[in-house]
Amino acid sequence: MNWTTTPFEPLAGLAGGLLIGSSVVLLLYTLGRIAGISGIAAGAMTQHGIERYWRLAFIAGIVLSAVLYMVFVGDLQVQTQMSSAWLVVAGLLVGFGTRLGSGCTSGHGVAGLSRLSPRSIVATVTFMAAAIVTTNIIRHL
Amino acid sequence: MRAIIASLICGLLFGFGLIVSGMSNPARVLNFLDFSANWDATLAFVMGGAILVAAPGMFWVRKRSKPLFANKFDIPTSKTIDAKLILGSAAFGIGWGISGFCPGPAVVAIASLQTDVLLFVGAMIVGMLAQHWLKPKAA
Numbered sequence: 001m002n003w004t005t006t007p008f009e010p011l012a013g014l015a016g017g018l019l020i021g022s023s024v025v026l027l028l029y030t031l032g033r034i035a036g037i038s039g040i041a042a043g044a045m046t047q048h049g050i051e052r053y054w055r056l057a058f059i060a061g062i063v064l065s066a067v068l069y070m071v072f073v074g075d076l077q078v079q080t081q082m083s084s085a086w087l088v089v090a091g092l093l094v095g096f097g098t099r100l101g102s103g104c105t106s107g108h109g110v111a112g113l114s115r116l117s118p119r120s121i122v123a124t125v126t127f128m129a130a131a132i133v134t135t136n137i138i139r140h141l
Numbered sequence: 142m143r144a145i146i147a148s149l150i151c152g153l154l155f156g157f158g159l160i161v162s163g164m165s166n167p168a169r170v171l172n173f174l175d176f177s178a179n180w181d182a183t184l185a186f187v188m189g190g191a192i193l194v195a196a197p198g199m200f201w202v203r204k205r206s207k208p209l210f211a212n213k214f215d216i217p218t219s220k221t222i223d224a225k226l227i228l229g230s231a232a233f234g235i236g237w238g239i240s241g242f243c244p245g246p247a248v249v250a251i252a253s254l255q256t257d258v259l260l261f262v263g264a265m266i267v268g269m270l271a272q273h274w275l276k277p278k279a280a
Contacts, residue, residue, distance in 0.1 A: 003168070003171070003172070003175075003179075004168040004172075005168075005172065005179040005181075006163065006166065006168050006169040006172050006179075006181045006183075007181070008180075008181050008182055008183055009162075009163065009183050010182070010183065010186045011186075012161055012162050012163060012183065013162045013163075013183040013184065013185070013186030013187045013190065014186045014187075014189070014190040015161050015162065015190070016157075016158040016159060016160070016161040016162025016163075016164065016187050016190065017158065017162060017186060017187040017188065017189060017190020017191040017192075017193070017194075018158070018190045018191070018193070018194050019154050019155070019157050019158030019161060020154075020155055020158035020159065020162075020187065020190070020191040020194075020195075021158075021190060021191035021192065021193060021194025021195040021198065022154055022158075022194055022198075023151045023152075023154035023155040023158065024155075024191065024194075024195040024198070024199070025194060025195055025198030025199060025202060026147070026150070026151050026154065027147075027148065027151040028198075028199055028202045028203070028208070028214070028216075029202045029205075029208060029209060030143075030144065030147035030148075030151070030208055030209045030210050030211075031144055031147060031148060031208055031209075031210055031211050032207065032208030032211040032213060032214040032215050032216075033211075033215055034215075034216060034217065035151060035155060037155075037243075037244040037245040037248065038243075038244040038269070041244055041248065041265075041266075041269065042269040042270075042272075042273060045266070045269070045270065045273075046270070046273050050144070053145055054144050054145055054148040055148075057145045057146075057148040057149040057152065058148045058149065058151055058152040058155075059152060059248060060149060060152060061148070061149040061150065061151060061152020061153040061154075061155070061156060062152045062153075062155055062156035062159075062245065062248045062249055063156070063248060063249070063251055063252055064149075064152070064153060064156070065152070065153045065154075065155075065156025065157045065159075065160060065249065066156055066160060066165070066249045066250070066251070066252030066253075067252050068153075069157070069160050069252075070252060076160065076165065076249075076250075076252060076253050077163065077165070077166045077168075078165060078166055078167065078250045078253040078255060078258060079166055079167065079168040080167055080168075080240070080241070080255070080257045080258065080261075081167060081168055081171055081241060082239060082240060084256070084257050084260055086239055086240070087239075087240055087242075087257050087260055087261040087264070088260050088261070088263075088264045089236070089239065089264075090235075090236040090237075090239035090240035090242065090261065090264070091236065091240070091242075091247075091260065091261040091262065091263065091264025091265040091267075091268060092236070092264045092265070092267060092268040092271075093232045093233065093235050093236025093239070093268065094233055094236035094237060094240070094242065094243065094244065094247070094261075094265050094268065095236075095264065095265035095266060095267060095268020095269040095270075095271070095272070096229075096232060096268035096269070096271055096272045097228075097229045097230065097231070097232030097233030097234070097235075097236060097268070098229065098233045098243075098244060098269070099229065099268070099269050099272035099273065100225050100228060100229030100232065100272055101225065101226050101227075101228070101229025101230035101231075101232070101233055102217070102225075102226065102229065104233060104243050104244050104245075105188075105237075105243040105244075105245065106155075106243075106244075106245055108230070109188060110188065110191045110192060110195055111195060111199070113188075113192055113196075114191075114192050114195035114196040114198075114199050115196070115199055115200075115203075115216075117217070117220075118220055118222065119217070119219060119220065119221070119222055119226055122222050122226060122227070122230075123226055123227075123229075123230040124230075126226075126227055126230035126231050126234060127230040127231065127233050127234035127237060128234065129234065130230070130231045130232075130233075130234025130235050130237075130238060131174050131234040131235070131237040131238035132174050132175075132176075132238065133238065134174075134234065134235045134237075134238025134239055135171055135174035135175045135238040135239075136174075136175060136176075136177075138238070138239065139175050139177070140175075140177065
């Protein structure tokens with residue numbers, strides 16, 4: 001199987017990371033909330049009133065960033081590597097798992113690690129390990 | 142209204158961060174998780190860069206008495222490490238390892254309007270709602 005290769009770009013990574021970190025700090029500063037995307041996405045569907053609206057605005061901001069990028073900068077590279085059926089299975093696991101585990105790469109991985117939350121440290125080690133094992137089984141077994 | 146605008150701006154910043162770093166491309170994320178031949182370590186720099194800002198930033202913000210547009214900080218306080226945390230995180234990790242999508246990048250990728258991305262996001266929403274409906278209601 002030929003997997004799409006991508007170049008190692010530490011500076012672009014660092015720049016993107018600084019933007020993401022700034023977003024996390026700004027959301028805490030203005031709304032007092034943790035920028036965890038899985039919780040925000042789920043709450044945008046299940047909460048009501050202002051609790052729903054600020055979450056919808058955050059999700060809209062993410063989608064808008066991609067639209068603005070495509071209009072003013074160029075192509076948005078999204079290269080999926082698996083079949084549609086596998087992506088559906090993965091989507092179900094990501095949706096259910098992030099809610100059961102109360103967070104994903106942003107809420108646990110960035111915000112949680114930043115405040116040294118023990119739950120987030122355990123969660124991050126767990127999902128990183130599970131992801132590495134899964135990808136390597138798919139690609140090398 | 143100010144809260145809504147602030148949240149929208151935070152979403153924009155977050156999305157741009159994912160796009161600039163190429164995290165919205167699942168191929169790049171999977172090439173981080175797969176340490177073999179063509180390892181792409183960019184993801185580690187994204188996490189590092191984000192924590193570099195968020196760790197001191199959150200520490201500083203939390204010393205304030207309250208947020209700008211809300212009455213109080215709403216930060217998880219639980220320290221209980223239970224089966225739900227481990228099983229949920231493991232399930233998420235398996236799905237992430239299959240697809241290369243975690244929730245943020247998946248939302249960014251919606252804009253590509255690729256059928257496979259929309260299928261992933263649809264399934265992710267179903268998974269989130271299923272967990273919401275299945276969980277025992279707090280007494």
